[in-house]
Amino acid sequence: MPDNADTEQFNADELVAPAWLNAQFIADVLRTYEKCPELEVTDLKITPASAQGDHYASIMFRTTAEYTTSKGKFSKPLIIKTMPEEEGHKKDFLTDSHLFDTEVRSYTTALPEFERILREAGDDTKLFVPCIYHSVAPRQVMIFEDLVPQGYSVIRNRPITQTELKTVYSKLAKWHAVSMKVLNEQPDFLKDFKYGMMEMPTLLKDPMVTTGRENFLKMLDQIPELTKYKPHFEKIKGDLIQRMGNVLQEHRKNFQSDGYYVMCHGDFHLRNMMFKDDKEVMFVDFQASNLCPITIDLKYSLYMLMEPEQRWDLGKDLINYYFSVLEDTLQKVGYKGEMPTNDGLWKQIHRHKFYDFFLLTTFLPLFAAIKANEFKISDIIQDSEIRQKCYLSDPYVQDVKKLLSKYEEVGYFDDL
Incomplete structure (x- = not known):
C-alpha cells in the first residue's frame, strides 16, 4: 500500500x-x-x-x-x-479480448520496424518505451522502463497546450506515415493487427455503450436549444453501433480503393501519453492498435485529447498540421503508393462521421467527467445513475451545443 x-x-x-x-x-x-x-x-x-x-x-x-x-x-x-486477476466487472469486461497479445505484438514487431524505417530516413523519433520483459503464461505481464525518473509525466488537472498538441500530432503523423509504407510494401507484416473496438464483444454489450444513445437523447430533451437536433439522432439510434463499426472495420471488411489506411493507436487519449517539457511526448498503451482508416486516431483525439475550445472547428488547423508532417514523412521514407491529399483526408473525415456521432454520444460525456475528476472511472462504467449525470454536466452540454452546430454547418446531418 x-x-x-x-x-x-x-x-x-x-x-x-x-x-x-x-x-x-x-x-x-x-x-x-x-x-x-x-x-x-x-x-x-x-x-x-x-x-x-x-x-x-x-x-x-x-x-x-x-x-x-x-x-x-x-x-x-x-x-x-x-491483466486483472480479481473477479469482478473489470476482469469480465476484458474476457476473451486480444488486448494483451496486441500490445506485446506492437512492442516486439511493429514499433521496432517503424523506428528502423525512420532511422534509415535520418529521423531519430522515438516511438515507444523499451519493453524489458513480456509473458503470456502462466500470466500476462509486461515490464517497461519507468519514464517518470526521466522527466516524463501524464498531464492531469490542466488543459493540454497548443504546443503539446502539435508535438502529439507530429509524432502521430510519422507513425501513421511509416505504417502506411509498411502496409504498401509488406502487407502481411501487420496482418495480425485486426482487433479493435468491434472485436471486443463484452465492450459492445456493456451498458456503458448500449445506453449511450438513450442517455444522449434524454439530454437533448432537457436542453431547449438542442431539441431541434433530436430527429437526427432518433434516425440513427437503432444502427449507430453498426454504422460506427463499418467505419472501424472498413480496412478488413469493406476496403476502399481511395481509402487511407494505417496502423492506428486505437485509444488515443490524453492519459495514454506522457510529456517531457512541451516538446517531447511518448505514447503508451497499444492494446487497441489495429489496421483501420487514418481518420480513427484523428477523430478519437478530437474528443478525447483536445479541449472544447480546441475542437470547435473539428480540429481543422491541427489536423492540417498533422497532414503536412504525414506528407513530408511519406516522402522522406520513400513511400511508393499513391500519395494522400489534404482534400482526400477531409473527404474521409466527413465520410466517417458516424464515428463522431458515437464518440459524442457515448465516450465524450464519460471521459469529460473523468477528466474533471467528477466521478471515479469504475463508478462511471458500472453505475447507470452516475453515467446519466455525466450527460447533464454543464461543460459537456456547452461542448455539445458547439459541436452540433458545427456538424450542421459542415453537413454531417445530410443524407443520414
Whole structure:
C-alpha cells in the first residue's frame, strides 16, 4: 500500500501487488535482461503506477528494484503491467479480448520496424518505451522502463497546450506515415493487427455503450436549444453501433480503393501519453492498435485529447498540421503508393462521421467527467445513475451545443 498517501487517488485493485510480483520474480527478469546470472534484488518497493481515471483495461504497478551484481549496487525504476486477476466487472469486461497479445505484438514487431524505417530516413523519433520483459503464461505481464525518473509525466488537472498538441500530432503523423509504407510494401507484416473496438464483444454489450444513445437523447430533451437536433439522432439510434463499426472495420471488411489506411493507436487519449517539457511526448498503451482508416486516431483525439475550445472547428488547423508532417514523412521514407491529399483526408473525415456521432454520444460525456475528476472511472462504467449525470454536466452540454452546430454547418446531418 502507498505510504502516507490518500488511497482514493488510486485504482482499488492496484493498492496491493499480487503475491507473484515479488523480489524473486523481478530478480529473474533482471538477470535475463542484464545478462547477469549472479544478480540479486536487495530491495523492492511496489506502488500503484497510475491515478484514478488513467486506465481501466489493465493493472499497473511502479517499482524501483535495488540490486547487486559483481560490478556493484544498482537500481532500476520499472513499470509492471498485467491483466486483472480479481473477479469482478473489470476482469469480465476484458474476457476473451486480444488486448494483451496486441500490445506485446506492437512492442516486439511493429514499433521496432517503424523506428528502423525512420532511422534509415535520418529521423531519430522515438516511438515507444523499451519493453524489458513480456509473458503470456502462466500470466500476462509486461515490464517497461519507468519514464517518470526521466522527466516524463501524464498531464492531469490542466488543459493540454497548443504546443503539446502539435508535438502529439507530429509524432502521430510519422507513425501513421511509416505504417502506411509498411502496409504498401509488406502487407502481411501487420496482418495480425485486426482487433479493435468491434472485436471486443463484452465492450459492445456493456451498458456503458448500449445506453449511450438513450442517455444522449434524454439530454437533448432537457436542453431547449438542442431539441431541434433530436430527429437526427432518433434516425440513427437503432444502427449507430453498426454504422460506427463499418467505419472501424472498413480496412478488413469493406476496403476502399481511395481509402487511407494505417496502423492506428486505437485509444488515443490524453492519459495514454506522457510529456517531457512541451516538446517531447511518448505514447503508451497499444492494446487497441489495429489496421483501420487514418481518420480513427484523428477523430478519437478530437474528443478525447483536445479541449472544447480546441475542437470547435473539428480540429481543422491541427489536423492540417498533422497532414503536412504525414506528407513530408511519406516522402522522406520513400513511400511508393499513391500519395494522400489534404482534400482526400477531409473527404474521409466527413465520410466517417458516424464515428463522431458515437464518440459524442457515448465516450465524450464519460471521459469529460473523468477528466474533471467528477466521478471515479469504475463508478462511471458500472453505475447507470452516475453515467446519466455525466450527460447533464454543464461543460459537456456547452461542448455539445458547439459541436452540433458545427456538424450542421459542415453537413454531417445530410443524407443520414
